[in-house]
C-alpha cells in the first residue's frame with residue numbers, strides 16, 4: 257500500500273482545470289492509498305472558513321468523500337491558506353497537523369513541513385509570517401466582514417500580478433520567485449528532530465536531495481506545485497517516487 261503526499265496546488269477559481277485534476281486524483285488513485293497528506297497551499301488564497309467559493313465547497317465535499325471511504329487525510333497550513341480553520345477542516349474530514357509534524361511512515365519517523373519556515377533568508381517574510389500566525393492578529397482579521405477580507409485578497413492578487421509584470425525579464429511566470437530554503441535551516445531542523453527524512457513543499461522546486469547531517473545520510477524531498485500539472489510523492493515500504501500528474 258502507498259502513502260501519498262501533495263502540496264502547492266494553489267487551487268483558484270481562475271484555474272478550474274487544476275481543480276479538475278485534483279478531483280480526478282481524489283476519486284482515482286487516492287482511493288487505494290493508506291493516507292493522503294496535503295502539505296499546505298492547497299488554496300491560492302483563504303480569508304476564512306466562510307469562504308464562499310465553489311472551489312472551497314467542491315474540495316470539502318470531495319475530500320470528505322475520500323475520508324468517508326476510509327482514507328485519512330492530513331493537512332498542514334501553508335503561507336497562503338494559514339487561515340484554514342478547524343471548521344473547514346472538520347467539513348472536509350481533514351486532520352490538521354502542526355508545522356513541523358513528525359509521523360511514522362512504514363516504521364520510520366518522517367518530518368513534514370510546508371517549507372516556508374525553512375526560508376530563513378527571507379527575513380521580511382518571516383516577520384510577516386510571525387504576525388499573521390499570531391492568534392490575536394488572526395482574530396482581528398477574521399472579525400472583519402467577509403467582503404472586506406475578500407477585497408484584501410483581491411488587492412494582494414493584483415499587487416502580485418503587478419510585481420510579476422514589472423519583473424525585469426518580463427517573465428509572466430505564475431508566481432514571484434519564492435526564496436529557496438536555507439541549507440543551514442534544513443540541517444539545523446533535521447539535527448533538532450534527529451530524523452533523517454524531511455518532506456516539504458512551498459519552494460516549487462520538486463526534487464529529492466541527499467545530504468549528510470552529523471554523519472547521518474538524510475533525504476529532503478521537495479513536492480512540486482500544480483501550476484502546469486499535478487505532482488505527487490508516492491511512498492511505500494520499498495521507497496519514495498516523486499512523479500508528475502499530466503493534465504487530461
Ligand SMILES: O=C(CCCCNC(=O)Nc1ccc(S(=O)(=O)N2CCN(c3cc(Cl)cc(C(F)(F)F)c3)CC2)cc1)NO
Nearest residue numbers: 301302303335336372375378381388393394397409412435
Ligand atoms: O514565502 C516567501 C514569500 C512568497 C510568498 C509569500 N506571500 C504570500 O504568502 N502572500 C499571500 C498569502 C495569502 C494571501 S490571502 O489573500 O489568502 N490572505 C491575505 C490577507 N491575510 C491576512 C491575515 C491576517 Cl491574520 C492578517 C492580515 C493583515 F494583517 F495583513 F491584514 C492579512 C490572510 C490571507 C495573499 C497573499 N518567501 O520565502
Ligand SMILES: [Mn+2]
Nearest residue numbers: 297334335458
Ligand atoms: Mn507556500
